[in-house]
Amino acid sequence: MRNEEYCPECGETNFGEGKSHGEARVYPMKKILTLGSDVTHVICIKCGYILKSFVKEPHKFEDK
Numbered sequence: 001m002r003n004e005e006y007c008p009e010c011g012e013t014n015f016g017e018g019k020s021h022g023e024a025r026v027y028p029m030k031k032i033l034t035l036g037s038d039v040t041h042v043i044c045i046k047c048g049y050i051l052k053s054f055v056k057e058p059h060k061f062e063d064k
Contacts, residue, residue, distance in 0.1 A: 005051070012046035028061045036060065 006013045018041050025036040037055035044051060055061070 007044040007047060007049050007051065009049040010044065010047040012044050014045050015042050015051060016045050017041065018043055026055050034060055 005015075007015075020039045020041070026039055028034055028036070037057040037060050039053055040056055041053045042051045043049070
């Protein structure tokens with residue numbers, strides 16, 4: 001994240017990254033045989049607020 005960003009809950013400017021555990025993957029709706037992609041979260045290290053979530057492999061969601 002950019003340095004000028006801050007947590008809207010507590011004002012902290014230090015963040016960590018984590019990923020959902022278990023079957024917390026995102027799958028394309030129109031594709032049958034795909035492994036999907038893990039979801040990564042940017043988390044405030046002070047209060048735990050999730051600032052954003054995104055998939056690590058967005059190319060898997062292209063319509064072909």
